[in-house]
Amino acid sequence: QSALTQPASVSGSPGQSITISCTGTSSDVGSYNLVSWYQQHPGKAPKLMIYEGSERPSGVSNRFSGSKSGNTASLTISGLQAEDEADYYCCSYAGVYVFGTGTKVTVL
Amino acid sequence: QVQLVESGGGLVKPGGSLRLSCAGSGFTFSDYYMSWIRQAPGKGLEWVSYISSSGTTIYYADSVKGRFTISRDNAKNSLHLQMSSLRAEDTAVYYCARWSSGYYQFDYWGQGTLVTVSS
Numbered sequence: 269q270s271a272l273t274q275p276a277s278v279s280g281s282p283g284q285s286i287t288i289s290c291t292g293t294s295s296d297v298g299s300y301n302l303v304s305w306y307q308q309h310p311g312k313a314p315k316l317m318i319y320e321g322s323e324r325p326s327g328v329s330n331r332f333s334g335s336k337s338g339n340t341a342s343l344t345i346s347g348l349q350a351e352d353e354a355d356y357y358c359c360s361y362a363g364v365y366v367f368g369t370g371t372k373v374t375v376l
Numbered sequence: 377q378v379q380l381v382e383s384g385g386g387l388v389k390p391g392g393s394l395r396l397s398c399a400g401s402g403f404t405f406s407d408y409y410m411s412w413i414r415q416a417p418g419k420g421l422e423w424v425s426y427i428s429s430s431g432t433t434i435y436y437a438d439s440v441k442g443r444f445t446i447s448r449d450n451a452k453n454s455l456h457l458q459m460s461s462l463r464a465e466d467t468a469v470y471y472c473a474r475w476s477s478g479y480y481q482f483d484y485w486g487q488g489t490l491v492t493v494s495s
Contacts, residue, residue, distance in 0.1 A: 269437060269438055271420070300480075302480040302481075304480070304481035304482070306421070306482070308421075313471060313485040313486065313487055313488060314421065314482075314485055315485075316481055316482060316483050319479070319480075319481035319483075320479075320480075320481070325483065357420060357421050359421075359481075359482075363435075364423065364426075364435050364437070365411070365423035365426070365480075366423065367413075367421040367422060367423060368420070369420055370420040370421070
C-alpha cells in the first residue's frame with residue numbers, strides 16, 4: 269500500500285494548461301481504470317473532480333480532464349483560473365484504496 | 377441533499393481509545409459502501425478503512441489493522457470507527473466518505489473531525 273507518486277507542486281498563469289501526473293504500479297493504476305482525482309481547498313473537505321480515469325461528475329467544469337497511460341494517470345486543468353489554486357490528490361482502487369502524495373497547484 | 381457529519385474527535389493520550397461516528401442523511405445509507413479517510417496536519421490523504429453496504433466486507437490499511445474497528449448501523453444511518461492503542465501518528469482529521477458498489481470513487485465527504493493524540 270505505497271502512496272502513488274505526484275509532483276509536490278505545479279504552477280501556471282491564468283489561462284494556461286497544467287498537467288499533474290500520478291504514478292503507481294502495475295498492481296494499482298496500471299491494472300484498473302479506477303483512478304479518481306480530488307480537489308481540496310485549505311480547511312475544506314476534498315471534492316471529487318474525475319472518476320474512472322476520465323469521467324467528470326455532474327457540475328465539474330469541463331476544464332478538468334483525466335487520462336491514463338500504463339502505470340501513470342494524469343489530470344489536466346485547461347484555462348487555469350484563480351479558483352483552481354488548491355491541493356489535488358489522485359486515488360486508485362485495487363482491492364483497497366491508495367491515495368497519491370498530493371500536488372499543490374499555484375496560479376501565478 | 378446528501379450530508380455526512382462526523383463527530384467524536386478530540387484529545388486523547390497515547391495508548392487511549394476513541395470512537396468516531398458519521399451520520400448520513402439525504403440518501404439511502406444502506407445502499408452505499410462507506411470509508412474513513414484521514415489527513416495528518418499539513419499532510420496528504422490516507423485511506424483508513426471501508427465497509428460494504430451490508431457490513432459483511434471490511435478492509436483496513438496496514439497502519440491501523442488490529443487497532444481500529446469499522447462498523448455501521450444502517451437502521452440509524454450511522455458509521456463508526458472504534459480506535460484503540462492510539463499513537464501520536466494517528467493525529468489527523470478523519471473524514472467519512474461514501475461510494476457505490478461498482479463505482480470506486482468517493483462522491484461525498486463529511487467535513488471531518490480532528491483527533492489529536494498527545495500526552
